[in-house]
Amino acid sequence: MYKLVIVDDEYLVRKGLSETIDWNLFGITVAATAADGEEGLLVIEREKPDIVITDMCMPGMNGVGLIEQITARGYDCAVVVLSGYSDFEYVKATLENGIHAYLLKPVENEQIVKTVITELKKLEEERSNKQYYTQLEAELPTIHRKLIYDLLLGNFNDARTLTEKFRICKLNVPQNGCFIYATANGVEEGESEGIQQLYKFMLEYNFSDDLPVCSMQLYDKFISFFTEQTNIEKIFAQCSKMIAEFEKKSSAVVAVAISGPYQDLHEISACYHTAKQTVKNRLLRVVNCVLTPQDSGGGVHAIVRSAIDYICAHYAEDITIKSCAAALYVSDSHLMHLFKGNLGKTFNEYLTEYRVLQAKKLLRSGKMRVYEVAEAVGYSDVKYFGQVFRKYTGCMPSEYAGGED
DSSP states (O other), X not given: OEEEEEEOSOHHHHHHHXXXXXXXXXXXXXXXXXXXXXXXXXXXXXHOOSEEEEOSSOSSSOHHXXXXXXXXXXXXXXXXXXXXXXXXXXXXXXXXXXXXXXXXXXXXXHHHHHHHHXXXXXXXXXXXXXHHHHXXXXXXXXXXXXXXXXXXXXXXXXXHHHHHHHHHTTOOOOSSEEEEEEEEEOOTTOHHHHHHXXXXXXXXXXXXXXXXXXXXXXXXXXXXXXXXXXXXXXXXXXXXXXXXXXXXXXXXXXXXXXXEEESSGGGHHHHHHHHHHHHHHHOOXXXXXXXXXXXXXXOOOHHHHHHHHHHHHHTTSXXXXXXXXXXXXXOHHHHHHHHHHXXXXXXXXXXXXXXXXXXXXXXXXXXXXXXXXXXXXXXXXXXXXXXXXXXXXXXXXXXXXXXXX
């Protein structure tokens, strides 16, 4: 049964509308009546009717005021205005508040019933549409992830049809731009937590206008997003800045691969596979890095990989490039050249980054004091350790740990 509320300052009108029409025949019950707008608003709030019949000219809050309050408060009901006033301003006021049924007194009961039924049908249609769009909004994240993943894998034939799907689902994928692939690991609880931390951080991070981010999506092992920016240097700078900020909050190791520019949606799949392979080839899972298209050719030299293994095993000791080169039976100049050429950074830079990463993990655990952490990662001078840590993270070790030295 639909619920009806009648608001009119004339008692006989309220009584007539309530009793001379057999509303039950139409699946409607009169829930309450009210003598003015203020009383009507209280009744509407209490009864939550499906439809309201209201007079326009009433003492206190008139029909216009009542309709404005119904609209402002978002009550889910239809309104039929029944008035003896044909003044245009009243009509205009009702139309501006979304009221489409305006009947002038005197009016036959048959016409009132017909109008009420018509408005109830409109109300049901609106409710059905709201329910559909509410359900669609709830499903949009899943739809977005599926559409983007199909795009990355090239699972489509018609770019025009895909673009239309993007438009309907409010998914912004630039026709021309660059693709960015990001992944993370290295957190004690597991790789999944690292990628979750990175995704949450990236969602909240305020990228500059140089890197407009479109359609960021989280998958099991990576994060993908697009940008209309095609200047690789600007993208590199912004991604590097983002990673530097992330380092202050997490011990996860991050790799970001930039791929493109692409000129067509069909080229995105190749960008995705290139970026994925670039990360696989170049990420040594110990320090953060941003990779560009020029980094996609081939993997890391075996000697450099051995040097990385040496760093991971001996970072807590007083090691140098000379000691590492000696252990690998190569010259330190050759190792220096390979290291810089393969990773874009020196041996000492890499060693320091790895030590800071390990220090962050130990500090976050809360099990060691700062001087103990310094010794554990290869620094005998705690003051120097603090200077190095601050240079890479922007804060002192004690601040990062949230405790005292």
